[in-house]
Amino acid sequence: MYEEPYKWVEAVGNRRQYLDEQFKQGSPVVALVYDTGILLLTVSKGTPKLYEVYDRLALGGMGHPADLEKLRFSLLEMAHVEGFNRSPSDVTGGRMVKYGIAPVIKQAFEEIFKAPFIVKILLAELGQKAGKDSLLVINYDGTFEEGAQCAVLAASRPVERDMVAYLKQQASTPPSLEQACGMALRAWALGDRSQRKAGEDRSEQNPATTESPAAIDAASLYAHLRDAVAEKTVECALLDRNQPGSSKYRVLTPDELGRLLPKDIGVVFS
């Protein structure tokens, strides 16, 4: 059935369509560099979406939990064996992605008789010095790109672009942790709202519209949050440069989140 080249291309095209569909209901993930580290934030229902990978590496994921677990384990295995046999400073995000999971994801995506990974991954790496942080985003087809100040995962490219534009417009220099928490949560709300809207628009046969970052007001985002966060959990983790010891990953406790997230949202976070 796929022996002719154009049919293979068609099959891969179908795969894209199928995968795009799978992420529609997903919760976006936001990663943002703040003054002493990197913040990762998402809103999850039940299964966590943010994980510690290595001393200076953290992972955020979107997609099928079983696929995410599989890739998370291969990252963990690779990072720890490498860190033990060489040194922890040789375990870099770039190497983990380029020689580790990106080829695996690409291969699974193109082997059209097998199931692809339904997963998008964000890998955050805390640099040894400020300004050396890196944020890598890997798509379901194995393509990846690197960002410096912020990176996001969302259902589609246009939504991701909106979220990044919003984050960039909010601050030019690295914000404080408290500011970063607010920014990340608003960017999440923006992404989640756009995703839902895109779903509704499509059912009405209208093309998706993008919002200009300047026209977005916090109040409307908070209003969306009040609806969206009900019965879900805000998940927030840090790669904190000031954390003592070699492991820099830390999950923010509900108490800390309550203090750090903007007060004017009017949502009680659990």
Next chain:
Amino acid sequence: MRIQGDFYQLLKEQGYQFGASAVAGEGRDFMTATTILAFKYRDGVLVAGDRRATAGNMVMYDRTDKVLEIDRHSVMAIAGVPATAYEMVRVLEHSFKYYRRTQLQELSFEGKLRAVSKLLKDNVPAALAGTGAVVPVFAGYDFQQEAAKIYFYDILGAEFEGVEYAVSGSGSPTIRGILHYLNTWGGRPLAASTEEEAAIQALRLLTSAAEFDSATGGVNRETNLYPIIKVITQDGVRVMPNDQLKRLFESEVVRHV
């Protein structure tokens, strides 16, 4: 199915070997030229060690850290062959982290003790050959029992709980007696002492060990070299700063005649 989250197993599957003997069965004396000690005090456990590394009658190094942090809540103090001991610490450090990161929970204190035993057991051939004997003291905070605990081992990997204190190394016979005396007739048990009182005792004990054991390094005030003292409480492992040790040593340990 293999045990989940076992880094040591993963290493072995990749061909890693720990504790292979260099020359099988040629039993020599076990060299443990060191003094390490651990005892409980009011807020947790204090672990201390001298800083000398020797090879036969030669002093190799005077700035060794023998009290090694494995994670935020546990340390291993080492006596024996440094190469094996450091390798053990590296394996343990990665094992505990790997477990936490894969299983999304901390390895229990008992699990940590087992991991140390397992390494020592695998190290028996090297220990018997005389190339890799290690006799560690492991101390950490047990969150399930809400208490800091001390364990010591023999070279075959048997673990024993040091209810009040534990010692190891060539200088340990000297201070074992002192610890027993202090704890039994010292006015009040060691476990009731404050952090500062505990640190003073540790400095005095290590100075006594250095007095009678040539392989234990004492305090060298000229080069500002003091023993390593770490405390483990519910909040984690903390290193006592050199300045504080210097102050305590000068006011409480040195005898002005």
